[in-house]
Amino acid sequence: MQLDILNEQEAAILRETIAASQHIVICAHKSPDGDAIGSSLGWAYFLRSLGKKPVICVPDMIPDALSWLPGCDDIVRYDKYPDKVQQAFDEADLVCCVDFGSTGRLDEMDHVLAGCKAQRVVIDHHLAPNLEAKLMISQPHASSASELVFRVIWQLGGFPELDKTWATCVYCGMMTDTGGFTYNSTNPDIYYIICQLLTKGIDKDKIYRNVFNNARVSAVRFRGHLMNEKLQVIESLHASYYTVTRKEMKEYDFIKGDLEGLVNVPLTIRGHKLSISLREDTDIDNRILVSLRSVDDFPCNKMAEQFFNGGGHRNASGGKLLCSIEEAEKIAQKAILAFADLLR
Numbered sequence: 001m002q003l004d005i006l007n008e009q010e011a012a013i014l015r016e017t018i019a020a021s022q023h024i025v026i027c028a029h030k031s032p033d034g035d036a037i038g039s040s041l042g043w044a045y046f047l048r049s050l051g052k053k054p055v056i057c058v059p060d061m062i063p064d065a066l067s068w069l070p071g072c073d074d075i076v077r078y079d080k081y082p083d084k085v086q087q088a089f090d091e092a093d094l095v096c097c098v099d100f101g102s103t104g105r106l107d108e109m110d111h112v113l114a115g116c117k118a119q120r121v122v123i124d125h126h127l128a129p130n131l132e133a134k135l136m137i138s139q140p141h142a143s144s145a146s147e148l149v150f151r152v153i154w155q156l157g158g159f160p161e162l163d164k165t166w167a168t169c170v171y172c173g174m175m176t177d178t179g180g181f182t183y184n185s186t187n188p189d190i191y192y193i194i195c196q197l198l199t200k201g202i203d204k205d206k207i208y209r210n211v212f213n214n215a216r217v218s219a220v221r222f223r224g225h226l227m228n229e230k231l232q233v234i235e236s237l238h239a240s241y242y243t244v245t246r247k248e249m250k251e252y253d254f255i256k257g258d259l260e261g262l263v264n265v266p267l268t269i270r271g272h273k274l275s276i277s278l279r280e281d282t283d284i285d286n287r288i289l290v291s292l293r294s295v296d297d298f299p300c301n302k303m304a305e306q307f308f309n310g311g312g313h314r315n316a317s318g319g320k321l322l323c324s325i326e327e328a329e330k331i332a333q334k335a336i337l338a339f340a341d342l343l344r
Helices: 008-020 034-049 082-091 107-114 145-155 164-177 188-198 204-212 217-230 246-251 262-268 300-307 325-338
Strands: 024-027 055-058 094-098 119-124 135-138 232-234 239-244 274-280 288-294 316-321
Touching: 008 119, 008 135, 024 034, 034 055, 034 094, 034 145, 034 164, 055 082, 082 107, 119 145, 145 164, 145 188, 164 188, 164 204, 217 239, 217 246, 217 262, 239 325, 262 274, 262 288, 274 325, 288 300, 288 325, 300 316, 300 325, 316 325
Parallel strands: 024 055, 024 094, 094 119, 119 135, 239 274
Antiparallel strands: 232 239, 274 288, 288 316
């Protein structure tokens, strides 16, 4: 099984860059998901095994369903501690951008990264990266950034020294970014990697329960409300969408992570190909957060690019709209009709 993804020159550059760096910052994108957190923590544990003391910085809140991950308490949030994050970047001689490779993914923290003079290493699996970096480890066909972190560490010889704590973070990242290995996960290498992670003693079933079976009662009721009252199914086109308003979020005591994975639920409808979630931003007026999921060959990333100012993977993408929720609903309808030939 060939897990190496770097050529000899790239591997040498990465080794030398890490060895020469004294102050390393790891940063992940806004609204960090399981892959962003899992890959960041996994990379941090590896760097610590080399004697480094990395600082992980994220723009905002980590979902409650991920807060149990070992090391989460040490992650510095920009929205709560902007001065600490700024200081970390000011002192950095290396910044590792994990699970994102494009400008704009840090939102309010964008200017901090842009103003940092440190060298960058990018480890990402999204399309069209545009960040300047000394080393760009970009593999759009990978299941997750956590898979790439595993592969790089494996290639650099770091695997034997790492333990269950590290493996838990990496497995969690891979699991969440594939919906429990239900999409973007047909490469046999992924299951060889899982086998290796299991040798560290991880409890994969408990990791799954910690993430997916960890909802509050109000969140379960909220999800039921949305699927019962808000889901709009276009049966002839095997597609659906639903909207989530601030008023509803307040009514059901919404916290970040409550609706994680809900966009996948409509795909359980027989023959369904596309599901779209449209949610009002909790902080910014007239900003709609869009999530798209699909099955088989339907390119929801193309739809995200064309209609929702976004992108991503073929079966899992996202975007944003600057408009009202009513206008967003009309755009979703228009998008579905525009892709009708692929949905029938």
